[in-house]
Amino acid sequence: MKDIRQAAGHRRRGPGRLAGLLMVLLVIVGLSAGTGFAAPDATAKPAPSTVRVPSRAMDAVAAMQPSWNLGNTLDAIPDETSWGNPKVTKNLFDTLSAQGYRSVRIPVTWSGHQSATAPYAIDATFMSRVRQVVDWAQADGLYVVLNVHHDSWQWISKMPTDHDNVLARFDATWRQISSAFRDEPRTLLFESVNEPSFDNATDAQKTQLLDELNTSFHKVVRSSGGGNANRLLVLPTVGCTPSQNFMDSLSATIGALHDRNLVATVHYYSWYPFSVNIAGGTLYDAAAQKDLTDAFARMHDTFVARNIPVYLGEYGLLSWPDHNHPDRVERGEALKYFEHVGYAARVAGVTTALWDPGTFAFLNRETLKWTDPALFAWIRSSWTTRSGTASFDRVFVPKSSPVTAQTLTLNLNGTHFRGLWQGSSRLVRGRDYTVIDNRLTLTARALTRLTGDRRYGVDATLRARFSRGLPWTIDVITSDTPVLSNATGTTGSFSLPTQYRGDVLATMEAKYADGTNAGQADWTSYQEFNAAFSPDYAGGTIILTPDFLNALHDGAPVTLTFHFYSGATATYHVTRSGGSVTGTTS
Numbered sequence: 001m002k003d004i005r006q007a008a009g010h011r012r013r014g015p016g017r018l019a020g021l022l023m024v025l026l027v028i029v030g031l032s033a034g035t036g037f038a039a040p041d042a043t044a045k046p047a048p049s050t051v052r053v054p055s056r057a058m059d060a061v062a063a064m065q066p067s068w069n070l071g072n073t074l075d076a077i078p079d080e081t082s083w084g085n086p087k088v089t090k091n092l093f094d095t096l097s098a099q100g101y102r103s104v105r106i107p108v109t110w111s112g113h114q115s116a117t118a119p120y121a122i123d124a125t126f127m128s129r130v131r132q133v134v135d136w137a138q139a140d141g142l143y144v145v146l147n148v149h150h151d152s153w154q155w156i157s158k159m160p161t162d163h164d165n166v167l168a169r170f171d172a173t174w175r176q177i178s179s180a181f182r183d184e185p186r187t188l189l190f191e192s193v194n195e196p197s198f199d200n201a202t203d204a205q206k207t208q209l210l211d212e213l214n215t216s217f218h219k220v221v222r223s224s225g226g227g228n229a230n231r232l233l234v235l236p237t238v239g240c241t242p243s244q245n246f247m248d249s250l251s252a253t254i255g256a257l258h259d260r261n262l263v264a265t266v267h268y269y270s271w272y273p274f275s276v277n278i279a280g281g282t283l284y285d286a287a288a289q290k291d292l293t294d295a296f297a298r299m300h301d302t303f304v305a306r307n308i309p310v311y312l313g314e315y316g317l318l319s320w321p322d323h324n325h326p327d328r329v330e331r332g333e334a335l336k337y338f339e340h341v342g343y344a345a346r347v348a349g350v351t352t353a354l355w356d357p358g359t360f361a362f363l364n365r366e367t368l369k370w371t372d373p374a375l376f377a378w379i380r381s382s383w384t385t386r387s388g389t390a391s392f393d394r395v396f397v398p399k400s401s402p403v404t405a406q407t408l409t410l411n412l413n414g415t416h417f418r419g420l421w422q423g424s425s426r427l428v429r430g431r432d433y434t435v436i437d438n439r440l441t442l443t444a445r446a447l448t449r450l451t452g453d454r455r456y457g458v459d460a461t462l463r464a465r466f467s468r469g470l471p472w473t474i475d476v477i478t479s480d481t482p483v484l485s486n487a488t489g490t491t492g493s494f495s496l497p498t499q500y501r502g503d504v505l506a507t508m509e510a511k512y513a514d515g516t517n518a519g520q521a522d523w524t525s526y527q528e529f530n531a532a533f534s535p536d537y538a539g540g541t542i543i544l545t546p547d548f549l550n551a552l553h554d555g556a557p558v559t560l561t562f563h564f565y566s567g568a569t570a571t572y573h574v575t576r577s578g579g580s581v582t583g584t585t586s
Contacts, residue, residue, distance in 0.1 A: 049138045053186040061309035064103035064143045066383050067353035075107035075149040085358040085365045088133050093140040095368045103143035105353045109150040120172035147191035160201045174220045182226030191234035192217035206238045207249040214253050232261050240267040242295045247302040264303045267314040275318040277328040277529035282506045284333040300348040314355040324360050328529040332393025335378045342382020386413040387469025394475045396566035403448045407441040415466035450476045456502035479503045481568040487583045491549040494581045495541035505535040509561040518558040520551040552576045
């Protein structure tokens, strides 16, 4: 992934003075023991590994499932800890192995540790550090995918106008990596380049340039000898995009190389509107599901069906989870997506690598605990089985009207519905709920009991259990239509007072009086969550961002329609006059 990091204001502070002194001491001890950052040499011993790698590439890549990315670490710019993650330790790989992972992808950005001119020498200390991390992972029985990462957009992208220099540097980079790791076991894979891009080039030019890079990468590695003679080599599509034209081009490249130890790689981050919550993509709906199903079908038909293994080098959602900001993607909808990825990958025969940018997302690199254990449980379950879900994970019960029955649709995903529980108590079918043709209806009687004194917010949490997989959580919420209030501010700071009254913000629509779209994303009326607007539930406001406000036409009134997950909407009007902003409810 390109440059996904923690916002500077949310980065974790560095170690204190005592911790820093201890780290220095540990480094000194490590160096004196010969296990630290000594420059690699031809006599260095390869990493110990007890893994027996299958001879067939298809079987070897299958044995790598599931996989995980050490994101925003050795690929960080300029150094390992620059993007908020601590230095990697052996304990990290101990944890991953214990949690069921069989392989890790270790992205590396080499440019900051390499001469920009011939002979493009890589710093020996940095190469030694990369090798140390790679060897730690292999010592835990993990396969490792090592690559050239953000170099793709830093200097490789300039290949259309600086062809010879870029190719020379690319070849020199891989010549040095190949030499340093030539005697590593076959559990180490090389990936030529992450998400290759080429500035101001047509699709035809991009595929031609990437074919040249992939072919040269193959030649350099294979000619270096040692374990590189039959090492598995991973080749990407343009941008690691799973579109048919780019996959066809990669298939042709692989076919022309006549090498049985080649692997195709692409990335998948879901249907874009859902992945970032823009253009009304608030749900994991039929459009998002079809996008995923079609992508995995293309991977299978283009590669797997032709005995070319596929390593999905990155997957996830572009902006979720991010525990430093309000959730762009509704939690239950995200769980459906991750559940679907696991199933689709198993059907297509694709090995998947979760992109983990660090502590603010999945694995806390300091505590080595999952930041959201329930989320990881869904990901882990998807590796082997399906789980049932429902049309939503919340039931909103309006406080301002009598309690009535509420219905959800069960998504069985091949399972059988077993019942509903509240804690350890099983709800009574017929009295508390009914199920007809996969439509689960909570009765008014049950909802009256569950909502209790009907204070705004979550009153009760239920779990729908199925014949296999994980239970589906359903929050019962008392709510009413949110109430907005007038406000004034500036383009640099504007918040509109909001009484959420138990509801949850889904999206914001912005239009001018003539019906045209307003905001920085002018191709859609539904603006991007957290980029144009953001809820502050604790502060009782909705924040309109400077980027959104500065994109508005001066003096032109804009109508905002806020959509909430209960189905409620609230209308608001804003007008920018120079640097001042006025907001009204009428």
